[in-house]
Amino acid sequence: MSENIQKKIEDLREELHQHNYNYYTLDEPIISDFEFDLKLKELQELEKNHPEFYDSNSPTLRVGGEITKNFPTVQHQFRMYSLDNSYDFNDLEDWEKRIFKAIDEPVEFVAELKYDGASISILYENGQLSQAVTRGDGFQGDEITANVKTISDIPMVLKGDVPERFFMRGEIYLTRKNFDKINERRAEEGLDLFMNPRNTASGSLKIQDSGEVRKRGLSAVLYQFISNEVPAQTHWELLQKAKDWGFRISDQAKLCSNMDEVKDFINYWDSKRHELPFEIDGIVLKVNSLKQQQQLGYTAKSPRWAMAYKFKAxxxxxxxxxxxxxxxxxxxxxxxxxxxxVLLAGTVVKRASLHNEDIIKKLGLHENDFVYVEKGGEIIPKIVGVNTEKRNPESPEIQYITHCPECGTELVKIEDQAIHFCPNELHCPPQVIGRMIHYVSRKALNIESLGQETIAQLYREKLIENPADFYVLKKEQLLPLERMAEKSAQNILDGIEKSKEIPFEKVLFGIGIKHVGETVAKKLAKNFESIDALREATAEELTQVEDIGGKIAESITEFFTNQENLLMIERLKSYGVHLEKGESTNEVLSNTLENKTFLFTGKLTLFTRDAAEEIVEKHGGKNISAVSKNLNYLVVGEKAGSKLKKAQEIGTIEILDEQGFLELIEGKR
Incomplete structure (x- = not known):
């Protein structure tokens, strides 16, 4: 009996996987939606009564329902590179010349639509979906497998003779129709509308309840096979194989034998893109031959064999x-x-940032002007000009405000800066609320249970005025708040208590000293043992720390002259928040770099500056802050400037790129 039930379950799963393939990949369904739903309900009932036959890739799991509290960070086995951009045909021709310079033979190109969504990397093992990870920073991303399984375009079980283990890369996006449906529902519920499909798709992937993700109606297109062993000679071949295995591949992709065909493809979709049911922001071009791709290789951040052509705004x-x-x-x-x-690039635009007073003056804006608007990168609306011919001669010029629109304080404009500021930082409502939202954010105290709306409510109810007030909140104060239940209130209190374990450098970032970002906070915490030591430091002592200039030093000393800030610090200390450095947990991995000094300059692409300095210390080396004869190695990233020039003048300093630095650690140099 048990064997019969197991076989029935497996047969139903196989049949439903096939129907999903027919519907989403081939666009050729052979049964009605009603018949499909009946079979799915039958399978759900069988699985419910026989949990011993559970399968993580069952078609029933498409409906979601799994709750993910945290999305673990996962290292990409194969780095997810970004693409170089081109904006006109001259850029493409230059790219083609570079290719022919490296490869003296005919080159074919594959042209594909550049879907405007969120990149994803999906691992398949033994023909089944095993793991899905966001792009992140290209080196690591968030694991969102449960949410990705709810997207019908992504197969959970593959067909045919598939490789044992490989990754498929693709884009998760929202069709215009589904985006509009989401906003219609939000409007009915009195919620703010989402701005665009791209950000909505990306945000949807991090919803904790996969059932809610399912309701968003996300779509996906897969476009890149990644593995150590590749079962084809060309990218085009791989796309066709992927479609046979069950992946939804873009129907619009085209194999082009030369650059003229590529240009025809671009021109066609530049004029037709708004007729598509989804948004694109350009065309992706790839060298077709995998052998040629290997010959061309990569720069520090991009493949040399691929290029993104971006449409003009x-x-x-x-x-x-x-x-x-x-x-x-x-x-x-x-x-x-x-x-x-006004309708612009497929979405209705109602607002555009003017940035600062200088922009308003440069545009010469008058009240009720007719203005030209475009979307920067097809996303952010901006005003690029004024139609003065339509201007009413009596319309007055727009005058920038002199007082804060929230608290009425007279605004301050710092010399040599374009921005006006409200100086009432401790009592201006948006600043106070923003400061506390910053304090609980992931990179600071990481109190996930405290959202922006809750913080705004707490402030309106006069329960909090600065971060120290979080630590005296009581459950009976939280329960009367809107949409607040017993469990939610307890989660908030637990999150606040747990924040007392957060290390000094993150607290220092969280308390919101002006100009002290995440990196600066780390450097300050390295050089000053406690908040008291930092408070007692002179401006001169502060500027001795790398990357701390006069502006930051002045901001820090000014922060500690304010009595309200000092009171907040004393309160935080009394509540047990870490405001001094804990015991060092730096683990030494090797002595490869012992007695060697390092300095990093330019924009690093393989790791952050802090991560690079940590690598040096973990391998026995020492980081120094300036170019001198005491420096052994200068590691240069993109756009390296005066430090590189000075090192070249000294002549005894070895100059490495990031790859050379890694080779040095591995003992290859």
Whole structure:
């Protein structure tokens, strides 16, 4: 009996996987949705009554329901590179010349639509979906397997003779229709509308309840096979194989025998892109031959065998209704143009940032002007000009505000800066709320249970005014808040208590000293044992720390002259928050770099500056802050400047790129 039930379950799973393939990959369903749902319900009932036959890739798991509290960080086995961009045919021709310079033989190209969504890397083992990871920084991303399994375009079980282990890369996106449906539901519920399909798709992937992800109606297209062993000679061949295995491959991809065919493809989709049911922001071009791809290789950040052609921004004209002003967490004032709604690149635009007073003056904006709007990178609307011919001669020029729109404090404009600031940082509502949102953020105290709306409510109810107030909150104060249940209140209190374990450097970042970002906070925590030692440091002592200039030093000393800040610090200490350095946990991995000194300059692409310095220390080396005769190695990233020039002048310093630095650690140099 048990064997019969198991066989029935397996047969139903196989049949439903085939129907999914017919519907989503071939677009040729052979049964109705009603018949499919009946079979799915039958399988759900069988699986419910016989949990011993559980399969993590059953078609029933498409409906979601799994809750993921945390999305673990996963290292990519194969780095997810970014693509170089081109904006006109001259760029493409230069790229083609570089290819022919490296490869003296005919080259074919595969042209594909550049879907505007979120990149994903999916591991398949033994023909089954095993793991799905976001792009992240290209080296590591977040594991979101449960959420990806809810996307019908992505097969959970493959067909035919597939490789034992490989990755498929692709893009997860929202169709315009599904994006509009989501916003219609949000409007009915009185929620803010989402701005665009791309950000909504990306945000949907990190929802904790996979059942909610399913409701978003995400789509996916797969476009790249990655493995140590490749069962084909060309990228085009791999795409066809992938389709046979069950992957949804773009129907619009085209094999081009030369650059003229590529240009025809680009011109066609530049004019037709808004007829697509989804958004694209360009065309991706790849050298077809995998052997040629290998010959061309990679730069520090991009494959030399691929290029993204970005479409020029679309421009429309609309009327400026009024200019309003937003106050940011740091007190910076941002003017916003409120526009008569206009359709632009597939979405309705109502607002555009004007950035600062200088931009308003440069545009020469008058009230009710007719303005030209385009989307930077097809996403962010911006005003690029004014149609002065339509201007009412009596319309007054827009005058920048002189006082904060939130608290009425007179604004300050720092010399040599374009931004106006509200100096009332401790009592201006958006600044106070923003400061506390920053304090609980992931890179600071990481109190996940405290969201922006809850913090705003707590402030309105006069329960909190600065971060120290979090630590005296009581459950009976939380329960009367909107949408607050017993469990939610307890989660908040537990999260606040757990934040007392967060190390000094993150607390230092979290308390929100102006100009002290995450990296600067780490450097300060390395050089000062406690918040008290930092408070007692002179501006001169502060500027001795690498990357701390006069502006940051002045901001730090000013922070500690304010009595309210000092009181907050004393309270945080009394509640047990870490405001001094704990015991060092730095593990020494080797003495490969012993007695060697290092300095990093330019923009690093393989790791952050802090990570690179940590690598040096873990292998016995020492980081120094300036180029001198005491420096052994200067590691240069992109756009290296004066430090590189000075090292070349000294002549005894060995100059390495990032790859050379890694080879040095591995003993290959």
């Amino acid at each position: 679309e421009k429309v004209e609309t009327e400026l209704e009024k200019v309003t002003y937003q106050v940011g967490r740091t007190g910076a004032i941002t003017p916003v143009a409120n526009l008569k709604p």
